Each structure stands twice: as C-alpha cells, then as structure tokens.
Amino acid sequence: MKTRRAGPVQNPPHAAGGAGEGVMSGKAVPGAATGLPRAGDEGRKPCVSIVVPGYNEAGILVENLQRICDYMETLADRYAWELIFVNDGSTDDTGELAEEFAKTRDNVFVLHHFTNFRLGQALRYAFSNCRGDYIVTLDVDLSYSPDHIGRLLDTIRRTRARIVVASPYMKDGKVSNVPWLRKTLSRWANRYLSFAAPGKLSTLTGMVRAYDARFLKTLNLKSLDTEINEEIIFKAQMLGARILEIPAHLDWSLQKKGAGRVSSMKVAKKIAATLFSGFMFRPFLVFVIPGLLFLALSVYPIAWAFIHTLHYYSQIAAADPGLSFGHALSGAIAEAFKLSPHSFLVGGFSLIFSLQLLSLGILAMQSKRYFEEVFHLGTSIYRNGRTSRGEDLPPGPATGPERSGMHGS
Numbered sequence: 001m002k003t004r005r006a007g008p009v010q011n012p013p014h015a016a017g018g019a020g021e022g023v024m025s026g027k028a029v030p031g032a033a034t035g036l037p038r039a040g041d042e043g044r045k046p047c048v049s050i051v052v053p054g055y056n057e058a059g060i061l062v063e064n065l066q067r068i069c070d071y072m073e074t075l076a077d078r079y080a081w082e083l084i085f086v087n088d089g090s091t092d093d094t095g096e097l098a099e100e101f102a103k104t105r106d107n108v109f110v111l112h113h114f115t116n117f118r119l120g121q122a123l124r125y126a127f128s129n130c131r132g133d134y135i136v137t138l139d140v141d142l143s144y145s146p147d148h149i150g151r152l153l154d155t156i157r158r159t160r161a162r163i164v165v166a167s168p169y170m171k172d173g174k175v176s177n178v179p180w181l182r183k184t185l186s187r188w189a190n191r192y193l194s195f196a197a198p199g200k201l202s203t204l205t206g207m208v209r210a211y212d213a214r215f216l217k218t219l220n221l222k223s224l225d226t227e228i229n230e231e232i233i234f235k236a237q238m239l240g241a242r243i244l245e246i247p248a249h250l251d252w253s254l255q256k257k258g259a260g261r262v263s264s265m266k267v268a269k270k271i272a273a274t275l276f277s278g279f280m281f282r283p284f285l286v287f288v289i290p291g292l293l294f295l296a297l298s299v300y301p302i303a304w305a306f307i308h309t310l311h312y313y314s315q316i317a318a319a320d321p322g323l324s325f326g327h328a329l330s331g332a333i334a335e336a337f338k339l340s341p342h343s344f345l346v347g348g349f350s351l352i353f354s355l356q357l358l359s360l361g362i363l364a365m366q367s368k369r370y371f372e373e374v375f376h377l378g379t380s381i382y383r384n385g386r387t388s389r390g391e392d393l394p395p396g397p398a399t400g401p402e403r404s405g406m407h408g409s
Contacts, residue, residue, distance in 0.1 A: 291357030
C-alpha cells in the first residue's frame with residue numbers, strides 16, 4: 001500500500017518553483033521501482049511526463065485521469081511515461097481522490113500545494129519533478145482531448161522543435177462550445193500577442209503543449225499564474241528556440257459535467273496580464289505606436305498654425321515695411337492664435353507627447369537588447385551549472401531514493 005507521508009525537506013525551495021509549501025505523495029522515483037528508463041539505458045524508449053494541474057476538480061478528476069492513462073497505454077510501445085497531477089490547494093476532495101487514483105498505478109504521482117498558488121506555481125513545481133525527456137501539459141477538464149498528446153509528441157520528435165503548441169486558432173484548428181465572450185477575448189488576446197511576438201504564432205496563451213524537458217528546465221521561470229505560458233514563449237524566443245504549432249480542437253462540451261465549477265480566469269486581470277505580455281514581447285511598440293498616432297494628430301493643427309502665421313506675417317509686413325522681422329512674426333503668431341487657440345494647444349501638446357513616447361520607445365528597444373544579452377549569459381551559466389551537477393540529464397535523479405515527503409512550492 002502506497003501512502004502519503006510527510007518527511008524532511010529534501011530539495012531547496014527554488015528547485016520546486018519558488019516560495020510556498022507543498023508535499024509530494026509517497027512513491028518510488030521513476031526509473032527505480034516504476035520501470036521508467038533512466039538516461040543512459042541502451043535502447044530505451046523516450047520518456048514522457050504528462051503534467052496536469054487542477055484546483056477543485058473533484059467532479060471530473062478520476063474519470064479524466066483515467067482517460068489520460070488509457071490513452072497513454074496506447075502509446076506504451078513507443079514511450080515510457082509518468083503522469084504528474086498537481087493538486088493546487090483544492091478545498092474539495094480533489095487531493096484525496098487523486099491520491100486514491102495514484103495508488104492504482106506506479107507511474108502516477110500527486111503533488112500537493114497546501115494553498116492555491118495558481119497555475120504558474122503549479123506548473124513550475126511539476127516541471128522541477130518531471131523525469132521525462134519530453135513534458136506535455138494538459139488541462140484536467142480535457143478541453144483538449146488526450147489524443148492531442150500523441151500528435152504533439154510526434155511533431156516535437158519529428159521536427160526536433162523545443163516547444164510544440166496545440167493551437168485552436170491556426171488554420172484547421174477548431175473551437176467548440178466555448179462561451180462567446182470567453183472565445184472572443186481569447187481569440188483577440190492571441191491576435192494581439194501574435195502581432196507583438198515574433199514567429200507568427202497564432203496561440204500564445206494556451207497551456208496544452210509539448211516541451212523538450214532539458215530545454216524547458218533551463219528557462220528559470222518566474223511567473224505565478226497563467227502568464228507563465230507567455231513567459232515560456234518569450235524566453236524561448238530570446239534563445240532562438242524553434243517553436244511550432246499543430247491544429248487543435250478546443251472543445252468545452254465536457255464542461256457540462258463540471259456544472260457549478262468556477263472559472264479561474266478573472267477577465268480584468270487576464271486582460272491586464274495579456275497587455276503586459278505584449279509589452280514584454282515588444283516593449284517599444286507600446287510607446288512607438290501611440291507616439292506615431294499623436295504625431296499624426298499634431299500634423300494638421302501645426303500645419304494650420306504655420307500657414308495662418310505666414311498669412312498674417314505677409315499682411316503685417318506689407319502694412320508696416322519698417323517693422324522688424326521679430327515684431328512682425330510675433331504679431332502674426334498672436335493673430336493666428338486669436339483665430340484658433342486650440343490649434344496651437346492641441347498641435348503643440350500632441351507633438352511634445354509624441355516625441356516623448358518615441359524617445360521612450362527607443363530606450364525600451366535598447367533596454368530589451370541589454371536584457372536579452374544578460375538573459376543569454378544567465379541562461380548559459382545556469383545551464384552549465386546544471387550540467388556540471390548532472391541535473392541536465394533526463395530523467396535525472398532525485399535527492400534521495402524516494403519522492404515521499406518531498407517539500408516544494
């Protein structure tokens with residue numbers, strides 16, 4: 001009988017994804033008792049870690065985990081695999097149900113947060129405990145059916161990409177039974193991010209992806225919530241990683257089984273996070289585009305003021321030829337201002353504001369380049385450090401013979 005038991009802290013907080021408290025169900029490490037092949041085994045099958053985070057999912061948990069396991073059994077001739085479920089501080093029976101389910105299989109593991117730390121922290125905790133060559137993240141509600149796993153893995157192995165994204169918004173992708181408001185917000189958020197980010201990706205906010213595990217673990221992720229999906233793309237693109245998409249079907253028809261479940265996405269917060277993610281991808285656009293708009297706004301009133309100033313100047317100079325240029329020009333400006341003061345105000349303030357924004361855009365572009373250089377350097381140091389400690393070889397060893405009682409985020 002496999003039991004969940006607490007034990008001493010066996011890995012530092014940063015290894016589990018940051019501050020916080022959590023515990024792992026007591027099981028043997030994959031590669032030991034479970035039969036998951038270890039790095040260096042001759043003729044071994046690729047290892048896959050399926051990561052499924054969840055919060056208050058008791059109504060659908062067991063059935064959906066079973067569906068995932070049943071599907072992975074169909075790939076057993078091609079892959080060794082483990083399923084890692086992260087109970088992110090659920091207040092219902094999610095944790096207990098997950099533990100009971102894990103007792104039926106040697107390659108199913110449960111990670112627990114004592115409180116709800118949100119998606120980013122849950123994924124980071126899982127990533128630090130994955131042993132596979134590839135990591136696939138999946139929604140527990142199976143809004144993307146399990147067969148997406150095989151297609152993602154086929155693509156990442158065939159193309160040697162670092163990340164493969166399941167995209168319902170690319171050509172041949174499909175969205176079904178999603179509420180109109182949510183679908184519209186999601187589609188436009190991804191269009192905005194697609195415009196901001198290089199690479200012409202059509203879906204940047206989706207969680208269902210396949211990762212090269214070794215590459216993913218070098219990114220040193222920081223996000224706590226859903227913005228972790230954009231952070232991964234952002235940092236991978238800075239490193240020049242190859243990121244691909246496959247057509248996917250986002251289907252919420254099974255959501256009816258979860259009636260009464262509350263969506264974790266706070267609309268206003270998600271919009272703000274998306275806007276910030278766009279700034280993260282191309283910060284200078286946040287300043288340059290408004291700067292150009294204000295510059296265009298200033299053109300007409302400034303041109304009007306200039307033309308009318310010349311008109312009044314010619315009249316004043318003709319009426320009093322002995323008047324100095326400076327006095328004539330001042331009088332012409334005064335007459336034009338009397339005729340339309342708002343043209344001077346609107347044109348002047350718009351021009352000043354546009355120049356400030358354009359200057360900030362240039363500074364933001366320079367800052368982003370400096371950050372990319374520092375990030376490249378930091379990633380190289382981090383990767384070399386992991387390699388020298390033997391942590392960069394999937395599946396890597398834990399800090400002890402068992403995962404039981406391992407504390408993390």
